[in-house]
Amino acid sequence: MPVFHNIADAPAHVAxxxxxxxxxxWVQLTGQMPTVPGAPDAPLEGxxxxxxxxxxxxxxxxxxxVGLSLEDVVQCRCYLTEFERDYAAFNTTYKRFFPPDRLPARTTIGVTALALGALVEIDCLARRPEAAG
Incomplete structure (x- = not known):
């Protein structure tokens, strides 16, 4: 049976x-927006x-x-509204979050729009270490 997680410290739901x-x-994370936890109405910055x-x-x-970290991520899907303009700068920031020899599999897609007028959204799939063995 699936377990549905809602995290108190995470950003407010936008849908x-x-x-x-x-x-x-396996843990599938919903796409995250650049909203600040605890400030759902704050404008998106930068x-x-x-x-x-x-x-x-x-x-x-x-x-x-859910008791995991970015080290447990095996795959990311990334969505950019300004793909050609932002792809290089996006990669520069994104790769700082993973060791160079442990980059998750990834797909990056250019889209026409995202919720809240965001420039980027990312969802991911993680695996519990004890389940991987």
């Missing part, structure tokens, strides 16, 4: 979803680097809430 859903040791930083911090918050 009907759970922050993460877990089944069989360009792609600042927004990517906040998204990655939000993913880390959700992972901590």
């Amino acid at each position: 009907p979803f759970s922050h993460a859903v877990e089944a069989g040791g 360009g792609i680097a600042a927004q990517t930083q906040q998204v990655m911090e939000n993913l880390a918050t959700v992972l901590r809430g």
Whole structure:
């Protein structure tokens, strides 16, 4: 049976979803926006680097809430509204969150728009270490 997680310290929901859903040791995180936890109405700040930083911090918050970390991430899907303009700067910020020899599998997609006018959204799939063996 799936377990549906909602994390108190994570950003407020912007749609009907759970922050993460877990089944069989796999944990699928809902796409995170560059919103600040505890300030759901605050305007989105900065360009792609600042927004990517906040998204990655939000993913880390959700992972901590289920007892995992970014080290447990095996795959990310990234969505950029200004793909050609922001791709290089996005990569520079994104890669700081993972060791160079442990980068998750990844797909990055250019989209026409994201909720709240965000420039970036990222979802990910993590695996519990004890389930991987």
